[in-house]
Amino acid sequence: MAKMNPFEMFLKQVDEAMPYLNVEQEYIDILKEPKEVLEVAIPLKLDDGTVQIVKGWRAHHNNALGPYKGGVRYHPNVSREEVTALSAWMSIKCATAMLPYGGGKGGVRVSPHDLTKNELERLSRAYAMSIIRFTGTDIDVPAPDVYTDPQIMSWFIDTYEKIKGRNEPSCYTGKPVGLGGSLGRGDATSRGGMYVLREALREIGLLGKPLTAAIQGFGNVGSNAHKLFGEIGITVVAASDSKGGTYNPKGLDYAALIAHKKSGGTVADYPEGERITTDEILESQVDILIPAALEGVLTEANAGKVKAKTILELANGPTTPAAEQILHDNGAMVIPDVLANSGGVTVSCFEWIQGRSGDYWSEKTVHDKLDERLSMAFHEIWEIRKQHKIRMRQAAYVRAISRIVLAMRFRGIWP
Numbered sequence: 001m002a003k004m005n006p007f008e009m010f011l012k013q014v015d016e017a018m019p020y021l022n023v024e025q026e027y028i029d030i031l032k033e034p035k036e037v038l039e040v041a042i043p044l045k046l047d048d049g050t051v052q053i054v055k056g057w058r059a060h061h062n063n064a065l066g067p068y069k070g071g072v073r074y075h076p077n078v079s080r081e082e083v084t085a086l087s088a089w090m091s092i093k094c095a096t097a098m099l100p101y102g103g104g105k106g107g108v109r110v111s112p113h114d115l116t117k118n119e120l121e122r123l124s125r126a127y128a129m130s131i132i133r134f135t136g137t138d139i140d141v142p143a144p145d146v147y148t149d150p151q152i153m154s155w156f157i158d159t160y161e162k163i164k165g166r167n168e169p170s171c172y173t174g175k176p177v178g179l180g181g182s183l184g185r186g187d188a189t190s191r192g193g194m195y196v197l198r199e200a201l202r203e204i205g206l207l208g209k210p211l212t213a214a215i216q217g218f219g220n221v222g223s224n225a226h227k228l229f230g231e232i233g234i235t236v237v238a239a240s241d242s243k244g245g246t247y248n249p250k251g252l253d254y255a256a257l258i259a260h261k262k263s264g265g266t267v268a269d270y271p272e273g274e275r276i277t278t279d280e281i282l283e284s285q286v287d288i289l290i291p292a293a294l295e296g297v298l299t300e301a302n303a304g305k306v307k308a309k310t311i312l313e314l315a316n317g318p319t320t321p322a323a324e325q326i327l328h329d330n331g332a333m334v335i336p337d338v339l340a341n342s343g344g345v346t347v348s349c350f351e352w353i354q355g356r357s358g359d360y361w362s363e364k365t366v367h368d369k370l371d372e373r374l375s376m377a378f379h380e381i382w383e384i385r386k387q388h389k390i391r392m393r394q395a396a397y398v399r400a401i402s403r404i405v406l407a408m409r410f411r412g413i414w415p
C-alpha cells in the first residue's frame with residue numbers, strides 16, 4: 001500500500017471527527033486547505049565558495065483565532081506537503097491548548113549536521129529574510145522544531161529586526177533566555193507531555209504504579225522526556241535515535257546516557273544497555289511508548305506488534321490513521337500529538353506574552369501555568385471522549401475544530 005502523506009493523514013483525522021461535530025461543511029472545506037504556502041529557493045554560499053540552492057517553505061493554515069504559529073524544521077526530507085500538514089496540525093494544537101493562535105509551519109530541506117556553523121548562520125538568516133513578508137508578532141510567529149534551536153532563533157530574530165529597523169521581541173519564540181526567551185521553554189514540550197500523561201494515568205488508575213516507557217527519538221523532546229518522566233514514577237527502559245537504540249530492563253540512567261553521548265557515543269552503543277534496532281524499540285515490552293521524532297513511524301505494518309497500552313505522541317503525526325485503529329482495537333490508548341506535545345507552543349505563547357509586556361516570569365510561574373492549562377485541556381477532551389465513546393484524537397479534534405469554526409462564523413466568509 002502506498003505511504004500516506006502527512007496532509008492526507010490530517011484530512012482523514014478531520015473526517016474522523018466530523019460525525020461528532022456540529023459545524024457547516026463550508027468551514028470544514030476551508031480547513032482542508034492551507035490558506036497560503038510560501039515556497040522559497042535560497043542560494044546558500046558554502047565555505048568553499050560553491051553555491052547550493054536550498055528549498056524552503058512557510059505554510060499558513062488558518063488564522064481565525066490569532067496569528068499563525070509554529071516551528072521551523074531543518075531536515076533533508078522536508079517537503080511542501082509535510083510543512084502544510086504540520087501547519088494544519090498546529091491550528092488544531094493551538095486551539096486544543098486554548099492559545100490565541102492559528103497554525104503555521106516552516107521547513108528547510110537541508111541536513112544541518114552537514115553544514116559548518118557559518119553556513120548554518122548564513123542559511124538561517126537567508127531563510128528569515130525570504131519569509132519576512134509572511135512573519136511578524138501579529139502575523140506569524142515561528143519557533144524551533146526538528147533540528148532548529150535557540151541559536152537559530154537568535155539569527156532569525158536578529159535578521160528580522162535589522163531589516164525592519166526595530167526591536168520586536170515576540171516575532172519569534174524559542175529564543176535563548178539571554179535574548180528574551182522564556183524560562184522553561186527548553187523542556188516545555190516534554191514537561192507538557194508529562195503533565196498530560198500524569199492526568200491520563202490518573203484517569204485510568206495507573207498513576208503511582210511502577211511503569212516503564214520506551215522513547216523513540218532522542219533529540220530535545222525525547223531526551224528531556226527521559227530526564228523528567230521519573231517525576232511521575234516512570235522508568236525509561238529503552239531509547240533510540242535514528243541510528244539505533246538501547247534497552248535495559250532495570251532502566252536507563254539519564255545522566256550516564258547523556259554523558260556517553262557527549263563523549264562522542266551514540267544511543268545504540270551505550271554500554272549499559274543491550275543494542276536494539278529502530279524497529280524493535282516500537283515493539284518493546286513497556287507500558288508506555290513515546291514516539292518523539294518524526295511522523296509516520298507507527299503504521300499498519302507494525303501497529304499490531306506494539307505491546308505498550310499507552311502511546312504518548314511527543315512527535316507530530318507519528319501514528320497513521322490505520323495504525324491508530326489497530327492500536328485502538330488492541331486496547332491501546334493514543335494520547336494525540338495535538339494535546340501531548342502542546343507544551344512547547346504553550347510556553348512559546350508565554351514567551352510571546354512576556355516579550356510583549358516586558359514582564360518576565362519565574363520558572364515556577366511558567367511550570368504552574370503550563371500544568372494548569374494542559375491539565376484542563378486534557379480533562380475537557382477526556383469528557384468529550386467519554387460522552388461520544390470516541391478516541392482521544394477524535395475528541396481533541398472535536399473540541400479544537402468547534403473552537404476554530406466558532407471564530408470563523410463570527411468573522412463570516414469574506415472576501
Ligand code: GLU
Pocket residue numbers: 069070071072093141142143144145146173174316341342344345346348
Ligand atoms: N515545533 C513545536 C510544535 O510542533 C513548537 C511550535 C511553537 O512553539 O510555535 O509544536
